[in-house]
Amino acid sequence: MLQVKKLNIYYGRHKVIKDASFKIQPSEIIGLIGPNGAGKSTIMKTILGLTKFTGTIIFNGQKITPTKHTALQHVGALIENPALYPFLTGRENLSLYANDQAELAKIVSMLEMDQYIDRRAGDYSIGMKQKLGIALALLNHPQLVILDEPMNGLDIEATILIRKIIHRYATAGTAFLISSHVLSELQKVMTSVIILNHHEIIMDTPIDQFKNTPVSKVKLKATDNSAAKTILTNSGLDVQQNDNYLIINIAEVDQVQNLLYQHQIMLRELTPVHQNFEQVVVSVLKKNRRDTQ
Numbered sequence: 001m002l003q004v005k006k007l008n009i010y011y012g013r014h015k016v017i018k019d020a021s022f023k024i025q026p027s028e029i030i031g032l033i034g035p036n037g038a039g040k041s042t043i044m045k046t047i048l049g050l051t052k053f054t055g056t057i058i059f060n061g062q063k064i065t066p067t068k069h070t071a072l073q074h075v076g077a078l079i080e081n082p083a084l085y086p087f088l089t090g091r092e093n094l095s096l097y098a099n100d101q102a103e104l105a106k107i108v109s110m111l112e113m114d115q116y117i118d119r120r121a122g123d124y125s126i127g128m129k130q131k132l133g134i135a136l137a138l139l140n141h142p143q144l145v146i147l148d149e150p151m152n153g154l155d156i157e158a159t160i161l162i163r164k165i166i167h168r169y170a171t172a173g174t175a176f177l178i179s180s181h182v183l184s185e186l187q188k189v190m191t192s193v194i195i196l197n198h199h200e201i202i203m204d205t206p207i208d209q210f211k212n213t214p215v216s217k218v219k220l221k222a223t224d225n226s227a228a229k230t231i232l233t234n235s236g237l238d239v240q241q242n243d244n245y246l247i248i249n250i251a252e253v254d255q256v257q258n259l260l261y262q263h264q265i266m267l268r269e270l271t272p273v274h275q276n277f278e279q280v281v282v283s284v285l286k287k288n289r290r291d292t293q
């Protein structure tokens with residue numbers, strides 16, 4: 001559906017995206033994550049033909065460039081703050097873009113906006129504006145929806161509602177590219193994750209494989225944790241203390257066992273540490289920083 005190949009983006013002389021390539025297929029929900037300034041919004045804007053680039057962006061066989069936007073009629077988007085006309089009502093804002101009034105009414109009701117849709121958009125709260133932005137992105141049966149921080153400003157019920165809607169659209173074939181810093185929320189919807197760091201894609205993985213990322217840390221309990229920590233640290237090993245456990249790198253387990261044995265400290269427990277999604281992302285980013293230093 002969408003193919004991005006060797007995308008390079010410059011702002012002036014500053015390269016903001018280096019050689020990014022990825023694909024999006026129908027029904028996929030891609031989570032685009034990375035530190036502030038990594039280039040997430042820039043990639044999204046570029047797919048929408050808003051930024052100059054080198055490389056190719058092809059959507060359903062048609063190229064997208066800053067001057068060629070035909071393919072974008074099947075792409076919906078919410079990037080940064082929704083662009084709304086404040087003196088028009090929510091419904092009037094939607095009507096400006098809607099091809100089908102019945103679909104518009106369906107989206108308003110699905111997003112539970114009926115109570116305020118005929119009020120001036122300029123008077124909406126942040127969350128109401130955000131919902132209107134999402135409604136705009138879903139108009140006209142898009143095949144791909146690009147959402148930059150879609151849960152910004154949404155209360156818990158609206159967040160759950162939007163999550164359900166994303167699932168429903170994806171099941172019907174719509175693909176999503178979603179950026180968010182709220183990893184716990186993104187984790188509930190995405191089928192694949194793309195991690196950006198230092199303007200490069202450092203991981204592009206289906207979420208099932210990501211969850212199976214090998215364990216990198218092990219926790220241990222010794223007969224004397226405090227002495228063990230001193231011995232290991234003095235030997236230059238990476239050791240952290242967490243409650244009654246010492247956390248070490250899995251690659252250093254043999255070395256740790258030998259050192260403790262030499263000092264007549266016995267192991268009482270040795271267990272792999274399973275990281276949650278957030279911890280895995282932090283580990284991936286840290287490893288990338290070490291590797292590129």
Ligand SMILES: Nc1ncnc2c1ncn2[C@@H]1O[C@H](COP(=O)(O)OP(=O)(O)OP(=O)(O)O)[C@@H](O)[C@H]1O
Binds near residue numbers: 040
């Ligand atoms: N219009 C612009 N002109 C010059 N530089 C820009 C412009 N827009 C963004 N940048 C720079 O491009 C880089 C990527 O910015 P971008 O907004 O894509 O990051 P992001 O990953 O979306 O960050 P955040 O998580 O903070 O939203 C940053 O270094 C930013 O300063």
